[in-house]
Amino acid sequence: MKKISRRQMLAGATGSLFLQSCSREAAVKAVNPRLPKPLVSVIRAAAYGQDLYDIVRRILIDHRVNAKGKRVVLKPNLVEFDRNTSINTHPLLVDAALEAFRSIGAADVRIAEGPGHRRDTLDLAEAAGYFDTVPKFEDLFTDLNIDEVSKYTLRQPFSKLSDVYLPNTILGADLVVSMPKMKTHHWVGATLSMKNFFGIMPGAIYGWPKNVLHWSGIPQCIVDLSSIPGRTFAIADGIVGMEGNGPIQGTPKNCGVIVAGRVLEAVDATCSRIMGIDPNKVVYLHAPDRPHYNDEPAITQIGESPRVVRTNFQLIKEFADLRLA
Amino acid sequence: MIDSLGAHQSPDGGWPYRPGGSSWTEPTIFALLAGYAQGDDTGRVRALEWLRRLQRPDGGWSPKPGVDESTWVTALAALIPPAGLGEGPHSRAIRWLLDLTPANATLCARFQAWINGAATAEPHAGWPWLPGTAAWATPTAIAVLALDRQNRRRPDPALHSRIQSARDFLLTHRCPDGGWNHGSAKALGIDAVSYPETTGTVLLAVAGLDPNAIGRSIQCAETWWNNCPSSAAASWLMLGLRAVGRAKPGPPAAFQPRTIPDAALQVIASAGDRGLEVFAA
Numbered sequence: 001m002k003k004i005s006r007r008q009m010l011a012g013a014t015g016s017l018f019l020q021s022c023s024r025e026a027a028v029k030a031v032n033p034r035l036p037k038p039l040v041s042v043i044r045a046a047a048y049g050q051d052l053y054d055i056v057r058r059i060l061i062d063h064r065v066n067a068k069g070k071r072v073v074l075k076p077n078l079v080e081f082d083r084n085t086s087i088n089t090h091p092l093l094v095d096a097a098l099e100a101f102r103s104i105g106a107a108d109v110r111i112a113e114g115p116g117h118r119r120d121t122l123d124l125a126e127a128a129g130y131f132d133t134v135p136k137f138e139d140l141f142t143d144l145n146i147d148e149v150s151k152y153t154l155r156q157p158f159s160k161l162s163d164v165y166l167p168n169t170i171l172g173a174d175l176v177v178s179m180p181k182m183k184t185h186h187w188v189g190a191t192l193s194m195k196n197f198f199g200i201m202p203g204a205i206y207g208w209p210k211n212v213l214h215w216s217g218i219p220q221c222i223v224d225l226s227s228i229p230g231r232t233f234a235i236a237d238g239i240v241g242m243e244g245n246g247p248i249q250g251t252p253k254n255c256g257v258i259v260a261g262r263v264l265e266a267v268d269a270t271c272s273r274i275m276g277i278d279p280n281k282v283v284y285l286h287a288p289d290r291p292h293y294n295d296e297p298a299i300t301q302i303g304e305s306p307r308v309v310r311t312n313f314q315l316i317k318e319f320a321d322l323r324l325a
Numbered sequence: 326m327i328d329s330l331g332a333h334q335s336p337d338g339g340w341p342y343r344p345g346g347s348s349w350t351e352p353t354i355f356a357l358l359a360g361y362a363q364g365d366d367t368g369r370v371r372a373l374e375w376l377r378r379l380q381r382p383d384g385g386w387s388p389k390p391g392v393d394e395s396t397w398v399t400a401l402a403a404l405i406p407p408a409g410l411g412e413g414p415h416s417r418a419i420r421w422l423l424d425l426t427p428a429n430a431t432l433c434a435r436f437q438a439w440i441n442g443a444a445t446a447e448p449h450a451g452w453p454w455l456p457g458t459a460a461w462a463t464p465t466a467i468a469v470l471a472l473d474r475q476n477r478r479r480p481d482p483a484l485h486s487r488i489q490s491a492r493d494f495l496l497t498h499r500c501p502d503g504g505w506n507h508g509s510a511k512a513l514g515i516d517a518v519s520y521p522e523t524t525g526t527v528l529l530a531v532a533g534l535d536p537n538a539i540g541r542s543i544q545c546a547e548t549w550w551n552n553c554p555s556s557a558a559a560s561w562l563m564l565g566l567r568a569v570g571r572a573k574p575g576p577p578a579a580f581q582p583r584t585i586p587d588a589a590l591q592v593i594a595s596a597g598d599r600g601l602e603v604f605a606a
Contacts, residue, residue, distance in 0.1 A: 081554050117507045122583045123555035146342035186513050207454020
């Protein structure tokens with residue numbers, strides 16, 4: 001008879017308890033059927049070209065985004081010094097969003113990011129092509145790692161975080177637009193519009209990496225941080241994503257889509273399905289006290305069906321069981 | 326571009342990260358260290374007073390006024406000569422550093438890792454950015470430099486032992502290319518690559534070790550020097566390479582400092598041996 005190690009035994013017990021907790025919460029927190037279903041756009045975009053400007057403008061119109069007179073912050077995913085990898089959100093998509101929000105009357109549109117590993121943020125942005133693509137980029141950009149901060153108390157946190165110091169640029173925004181790169185992630189399966197909010201934690205307080213998030217529970221922190229801004233929108237860069245050992249060491253994956261919507265959980269569930277990942281198996285899309293949009297009928301899709309544009313992203317063996325049937 | 330450090334000192338005596346911001350601990354200390362490297366004491370008294378006011382009852386420093394936790398910036402404060410910071414504040418900073426164990430190197434963490442059969446426990450004690458988290462390359466390197474300076478002033482077996490453990494931490498977290506990134510040499514078994522800025526910082530902290538132990542790190546730093554992506558990276562590489570006898574003539578003109586700490590660091594790195602003495606006297 002095969003012996004069970006103490007690690008396997010404890011892992012089994014812990015896993016069993018966690019699953020019990022998840023299933024209990026999921027049963028309690030079903031989406032209210034009387035509420036309107038969230039809209040999520042799935043728009044084909046074969047490459048990073050000038051058509052992105054029209055695409056993003058159309059997305060904002062489709063979603064009736066009201067930014068007139070508002071302070072809007074675009075939050076791309078900016079990670080490494082390389083414009084030729086698929087690590088960073090492409091600067092052309094960010095510029096298209098900047099122009100689109102200006103065109104609908106936003107009073108102020110800023111771009112802001114706090115990279116998790118590298119401290120020289122502006123040099124990183126320059127190497128990633130942001131200075132060449134976004135006119136007057138340095139004037140528009142806030143390095144969230146060294147921004148002025150205020151204390152913020154999380155109400156009923158899902159993670160071990162309670163009070164956090166957050167950048168005033170984020171806390172003072174009327175609308176924060178998460179602009180992630182569609183990537184696999186070696187700790188949580190996929191990094192999308194919710195996980196992108198890790199970049200709002202200021203490195204000057206929490207360091208590089210922001211290791212307190214790992215110790216406080218990564219999936220739980222994803223839920224907590226993505227719920228902080230009052231109003232959010234997401235525009236995910238899935239034109240070229242990253243598969244395999246993401247979010248840094250994976251390989252580029254042509255996917256040819258932009259996914260957008262107001263409800264981050266719905267956008268991420270849609271992105272997951274497009275990547276061939278079952279959103280029901282992505283831990284942070286199962287948070288208690290948050291609505292779940294993991295079943296396709298829970299979302300009103302605009303544009304392409306996720307089934308039609310589905311492009312299975314390669315998964316590392318640790319996450320092979322996330323594959324969507 | 327930041328052209329003059331003195332012009333950006335705040336009325337309260339500290340320095341901001343970016344011109345016009347409020348005072349933070351890190352840029353204030355780097356600006357102070359730049360003054361020591363240049364032999365320029367303009368604004369020093371006010372800056373030291375600001376810094377002393379910010380020391381917390383536990384002996385550490387928070388990143389800025391209003392933040393209620395001591396962090397890695399305490400190691401930076403401990404780099405300031407005791408004659409400037411004050412013997413009392415300096416010795417309490419050293420004590421805070423000695424008392425801080427990374428969360429994955431505590432006895433409890435090691436026991437948990439043993440129970441789980443996980444390789445997450447850390448046998449060597451570096452320093453975290455923030456108490457309650459794991460050790461990483463940069464805070465460990467800065468703390469090693471601070472404690473090493475103190476140990477040269479007043480040799481102490483406790484200091485010596487902790488410095489040795491931290492240097493072992495740095496060597497075991499070296500990337501396969503010989504340099505250092507944030508402190509993770511592998512991710513899920515796949516080799517990670519180094520960063521130039523961290524490679525320079527850590528090289529400075531391990532410069533006194535057997536040349537055979539750090540030979541490939543020196544080579545890695547030289548390689549990065551020829552492919553430098555930022556002002557901060559160039560400054561740290563200049564300091565690290567000078568510490569191992571490979572001084573560079575000056576920072577590359579292509580990169581301008583974008584923050585106050587970067588500008589201060591460039592001043593320190595450009596000050597030759599006086600700059601090196603700020604970290605490794």
